[in-house]
Amino acid sequence: LAKEAGKGTFRFFTEELHKELMEKTFFEMELRQALEKGQFLLHYQPQFDLTTGEIKGMEALARWNHPDRGFIPPLKFIPIAEENGFILPLGEWVLRTACTQAKAWQEQGFPPLRMSVNVSMRQFNLPSFVEDVRRILSETGLHPSHLNLEITESMMSDVKRCETVLQELYEAGITVSIDDFGTGYSSLLYLSKFPLSHLKIDQAFISELSKSNTAIVKAIIDLAKNLELNVIAEGVETEQQGNFLQQLGCNEVQGYLYSKPLPEKEIEQSLFHTV
Numbered sequence: 001l002a003k004e005a006g007k008g009t010f011r012f013f014t015e016e017l018h019k020e021l022m023e024k025t026f027f028e029m030e031l032r033q034a035l036e037k038g039q040f041l042l043h044y045q046p047q048f049d050l051t052t053g054e055i056k057g058m059e060a061l062a063r064w065n066h067p068d069r070g071f072i073p074p075l076k077f078i079p080i081a082e083e084n085g086f087i088l089p090l091g092e093w094v095l096r097t098a099c100t101q102a103k104a105w106q107e108q109g110f111p112p113l114r115m116s117v118n119v120s121m122r123q124f125n126l127p128s129f130v131e132d133v134r135r136i137l138s139e140t141g142l143h144p145s146h147l148n149l150e151i152t153e154s155m156m157s158d159v160k161r162c163e164t165v166l167q168e169l170y171e172a173g174i175t176v177s178i179d180d181f182g183t184g185y186s187s188l189l190y191l192s193k194f195p196l197s198h199l200k201i202d203q204a205f206i207s208e209l210s211k212s213n214t215a216i217v218k219a220i221i222d223l224a225k226n227l228e229l230n231v232i233a234e235g236v237e238t239e240q241q242g243n244f245l246q247q248l249g250c251n252e253v254q255g256y257l258y259s260k261p262l263p264e265k266e267i268e269q270s271l272f273h274t275v
């Protein structure tokens with residue numbers, strides 16, 4: 001195509017590509033340095049019991065506070081970190097920070113909560129993954145039962161690997177949830193065989209409760225009940241969605257209706273009522 005359009009276009013085309021590549025390389029370099037420079041932080045989004053209103057846990061979500069560009073959302077940097085391997089040191093930092101925070105809150109006298117941490121494919125596939133998690137737990141002093149790992153359906157594609165890892169985590173006393181459930185291709189057979197604690201219904205189904213999405217949400221809740229798994233609905237934004245989920249017997253909810261992800265100080269003020 002470039003050849004047909006003539007020499008000038010070809011040069012323009014390569015210059016554009018070159019610029020993009022340079023930008024990407026620069027972004028990746030900044031990303032790598034961001035960890036050393038202390039530009040990452042975690043926000044925490046609480047998860048509530050839909051029947052009692054009680055807080056059950058919270059999800060740790062990575063934030064990059066870029067000096068010039070402000071907060072960069074994880075969907076902008078997690079996929080790149082996953083691609084170039086930076087997710088390994090970043091993921092370890094997230095895990096350690098979340099465990100340290102959970103332990104610190106317990107020591108301040110706050111009721112012990114489940115701390116959920118997102119795990120990426122690369123981390124999960126690391127031969128030392130379970131060992132790394134156990135080491136971080138013992139270094140931070142957090143009891144394994146207070147850590148929950150969120151994996152996605154894509155990690156279940158290597159069934160043997162997944163089974164081994166999940167069994168080891170289970171034996172270590174660490175619970176595991178399936179995140180963004182309903183958007184991947186998990187086999188229902190493995191869902192029943194693997195030691196899992198929660199299914200998190202993807203927010204795409206909740207945000208638009210169309211007739212078909214309603215049917216899917218109902219089916220996921222029934223499935224989870226029959227497999228004795230807890231269900232957390234993600235991305236709940238309206239009272240109507242909350243009421244609907246309650247009627248269907250959904251166990252827990254997470255979403256802007258209840259709370260946005262918050263920095264640690266705000267969590268302490270709003271949930272634990274301290275100043």
Ligand code: C2E
Nearest residue numbers: 061062074075078094118119120235236237254255256261
């Ligand atoms: P996720 O694990 O499914 O996390 C839920 C996302 O939904 C979060 O986006 C959260 O802020 C957002 N959310 C929560 N409630 C609502 C709501 O009511 N409405 C809407 N529209 N959104 C809501 P966030 O923090 O931007 O993170 C996006 C994704 O980035 C996460 O999706 C997760 O896949 C990934 N991520 C974030 N932190 C980490 C991390 O530390 N490690 C890894 N591997 N992935 C991470």
Ligand code: MG
Nearest residue numbers: 059118150179
């Ligand atoms: Mg998650």
Ligand code: MG
Nearest residue numbers: 179180200234
């Ligand atoms: Mg999710």
Ligand code: MG
Nearest residue numbers: 179180202203
């Ligand atoms: Mg997601």
